[in-house]
Amino acid sequence: MHAPGANPRKTTTVxxxxxxxxxxxxxxxxxIPEEVWDAENADKPNRFEALDRTRHIVFRFVSNFVDxxxxxxxxxxxxxxxxxxxxLAQATAPYxxxxxxxxxxxxxxxxxxxxxKPHRDANPAAKWPHKIHVPLxxxxxxxxxxxxxxxxxxxxxxxxxxNMGVHAVHNAGDTDRIHLIFEYYDLDQPEPAWLAPLxxxxxxx
Numbered sequence: 001m002h003a004p005g006a007n008p009r010k011t012t013t014v015x016x017x018x019x020x021x022x023x024x025x026x027x028x029x030x031x032i033p034e035e036v037w038d039a040e041n042a043d044k045p046n047r048f049e050a051l052d053r054t055r056h057i058v059f060r061f062v063s064n065f066v067d068x069x070x071x072x073x074x075x076x077x078x079x080x081x082x083x084x085x086x087x088l089a090q091a092t093a094p095y096x097x098x099x100x101x102x103x104x105x106x107x108x109x110x111x112x113x114x115x116x117k118p119h120r121d122a123n124p125a126a127k128w129p130h131k132i133h134v135p136l137x138x139x140x141x142x143x144x145x146x147x148x149x150x151x152x153x154x155x156x157x158x159x160x161x162x163n164m165g166v167h168a169v170h171n172a173g174d175t176d177r178i179h180l181i182f183e184y185y186d187l188d189q190p191e192p193a194w195l196a197p198l199x200x201x202x203x204x205x
Contacts, residue, residue, distance in 0.1 A: 005127050006128075007127065007128045010164065019157055021090065029107060055109045059076055059080055060074065065126075090158070095184070107180060113171060130183065131162075134181075135156070135179050142177045
């Protein structure tokens, strides 16, 4: 069942989109120095309590948490774009959208024993785009929970997850978990009726 206001095209559990070629991207990600992870994580715009100690490198992000149609490129996007775009394109091919956008694109790194606490992506800008994960590094003891049901995602498997449901992650293994996480939506899909009134009532509108 879809959450109120959520895009009816989004999955209500998980949607496995198939395998994608991650070899070049994975190799480059595994070479990222620790100081880059630390610096990018310290400057990240997605500071949510539920994410706990998960570290992020954010390439694209929404300009505000109300409107997914407004997003911007962060400094590392230009450097990583050639490696990211083929993976993004392969992962989203099953949707068949002629024109689409990626408002948020990031890497998420969870250390052994790490957790992401149960939560919903509550901000309005998260209600409409598909939320997609592509594991670049994982182990068989990483579990992604959606509404209490546990799933395992293999390296190189693109999966849409229901970010409107209560979701959580536990890395019970002894290696890092690194996912490419991004949002994706159809530019030609009519906007939801609730968006315009929400924008009019937003601070500064």
